[in-house]
Amino acid sequence: MKVAVLGGDGFCGWPSALQLASEGHKVTVVDNLSRRQISEKLSAPSLTPIRPIQDRIAAAKNIGEIAFEYCDIARDYDGFKRVLATVQPDVVVHFAEQRSAPYSMLSSSERTYTVDNNVSGTNNLMSALVDLQLRPHIVHLGTMGVYGYNDDFGEIPEGYLDIEVLQTQKKVTIPYPGNPGSIYHLTKVLDHQLMQFYAKNWGFQITDLHQGIVWGTDTELTKSDPALMNRFDYDGEYGTVLNRMISQAQIGFPLTVYGSGGQSRAFIHIQDTARCVSLAAHNPPEAGQPVQVFNQVAEVHTVSDLADMISSKTGTKIGYLDNPRKEAAQNSLRVSNEGLRSLGFEPIRLTDNLMGEIEETVGKYADKLDKDVILSNARW
């Protein structure tokens, strides 16, 4: 297949692009390198010394057929359309969004950027495909955060909720009501609504992957050559919770828990992200169907469970801070991941010793760890 990976230079995008190339697909990475730029702006570069995209692509040619197109899909509609016309993709994997919740809550410029970039990018993608009369399968990276954490609804199903309308007593299935907790999560709700309309009106085949919090840094492929290494973020805005805590432990910085730590969240390893994206890419919904949703998650933990796990392993203390976010102090969370499991997904778990691999990575670059970027500056 010909696959365009939008945002294919990022933390999840790069390993996924390599995965698809290694499977024999013809991959085009489309990216405006904004993640690298924001890193610089926050003075929080990747802990791992990732290579320029040109070096990455050159090295990746040993793995499979892969190319790079620089493009800002949100701001350069005409350029983006030209790229899509040239690539003629069978699948578009869409990671090209600002992906940090705390970053989206920093101030008005980040709120505006996140909404404009994410919504316009998604709309431009589908609008250009309508123009070009192309109907590739679109695989969009969503987030578990679109669901909110509402105990009234039971186990979180995959994108749709079975209800009875009290007024008519009819039993129907509706899109799961969005209840986002940040501007970033909100944009994924908006994306989903946009995609539902394009699916309905223009017959697109779309899969939305509601992904949990990603941990880990490497996949088999990113480990295979130093030029292919993946980025690793541990700062308060972009570092995901487990990666950040392991980094804190490395320098004896008390493991930051915001609030009680009773927040239950879903997790997935970066290797599984790449595998699941590939599984989804190969399994489009029928044309004319509503957006297909898979919950891309492996397991559920509370934040304090994670902190306890790392603390008991490393002896680092836990530092409880007032929660700067508006979120429930604690919640239960049960999530279906039946869709991807039925396609063969066998989740990697936190207990599978891969935490040691992250510790090794962090240890290797420990002298570069910057304490000043660990705490988040965002207030909800």
Next chain:
Amino acid sequence: MKVAVLGGDGFCGWPSALQLASEGHKVTVVDNLSRRQISEKLSAPSLTPIRPIQDRIAAAKNIGEIAFEYCDIARDYDGFKRVLATVQPDVVVHFAEQRSAPYSMLSSSERTYTVDNNVSGTNNLMSALVDLQLRPHIVHLGTMGVYGYNDDFGEIPEGYLDIEVLQTQKKVTIPYPGNPGSIYHLTKVLDHQLMQFYAKNWGFQITDLHQGIVWGTDTELTKSDPALMNRFDYDGEYGTVLNRMISQAQIGFPLTVYGSGGQSRAFIHIQDTARCVSLAAHNPPEAGQPVQVFNQVAEVHTVSDLADMISSKTGTKIGYLDNPRKEAAQNSLRVSNEGLRSLGFEPIRLTDNLMGEIEETVGKYADKLDKDVILSNARW
């Protein structure tokens, strides 16, 4: 009260701004005059010779305290923030959106413009208010089109649906699932989702008015001075169905019905738009509550009922055309408008002889009616 009317130069915005000024409020019209510009682009100017905004404002000073600020709220965040900082509004009425469904479906540039303009404008408004630590009551013009036309759900309630979650057997109230029928309607669903998040996270008081299709052209105030006259659109993209049909009858152009005409839609007179906006402005929801929704509608008719009514009155034939839109050939429609009625809204009805007033207006400018702009160029 100090009231900012965003989009206050438009078809609904201008009569609403005059209404609020006449009630003694200090009104600032904020507009980028885009509606006039799009008119020119489509070669479909207002049938009525509306005056430049400066003349309108000068004449409106006889009615009340009113001022004008030129601003593109979607593209000029800093300028918009300065306007809001200066005005310090108690109420913001937000009409500043591209408001035609057919226009939004013309081609990719209109799709992009509609999404970018409407979503960014709404986000910029609330984001700037967060920055400025202002919490005026926001009154947003939504549309009945956000609901879709789903017979399974019974009478359309005001923004929220009572359901039982089958999995947990819990009875809860959820935001009514959006089911838009065009890019334009989609943006109003996106706006609503955005506003729900800002209400939840930053305590905004917001009212979303899901308005029916507007008919008529004048209100008592726009009639009171030629410099205050309202715009009148009859073209395929911006002319609302009843106004367009009356114009067609005037020149003996068969009354265009797309499809069977069995589509049921909700209607409201322009005078009632202005009155309802004022009622809503005076009745904010409690702070910390979800967005308050009122269905701003007077009555329901099918498109063929309207055509029959005008045909029997004028002798003009009905011309049935293949429906260029994806919509149900027919639907039933029952709509609650209890919220505004409980505040005193007494709807003007189509049978209240006001159709004669439109005929008079159209008759006065009949020589300017351009047959070439009557049919819509949009295809769904």
